[in-house]
Amino acid sequence: MSTTTNTTAANGEKYDGFTDEERDAMKERAKELKTRARRGAKTDPESDVLAKIAEMSESDRVIAERLHAVIKANAPVLTPKLWYGMPAYARDGKVVCFFQSAAKFKTRYATLGFSDQAHLDEGIMWPTTYALAELTAEAEARIGALVRQAVS
DSSP: OOOOOOEEOTTSOEEOSSOHHHHHHHHHHHHHHHHHHHHGGGOOHHHHHHHHHHHSOHHHHHHHHHHHHHHHHHOTTOEEEEETTEEEEEETTEEEEEEEOTTTTTOSSEEEEEOTTSOOOOTTOOOOEEEESOOOHHHHHHHHHHHHHHTO
């Protein structure tokens, strides 16, 4: 018995629970896992991340390049890696934060997200994803502080 329900979207197309972009992300994750299994310890995940960033549209690429530098400078314990086709930064193999380009899921802005591995807990509710329209010096400083807190 299938748990997937087909519905009709407003434009008349069938929708089976995942968008094309979501399916592509899942395929990218499967490819990442296969590649890592084949390469083993010989892999250089940072070069994969930099190659993915280089493929991005100019506006996303500019943000991703600066974000990569800010994260590396403020949290050198994090290892860059690809995660669902997105640049991500992990500690002990577990993703702490990631960059999602606006083009990835056809959204109006890029985002910086933090997983439950990030130590950002503040009371009973706190933000885990931040919209990034551009990276100013002030935004970079704030991101640096968040990343330092996330790995503390």
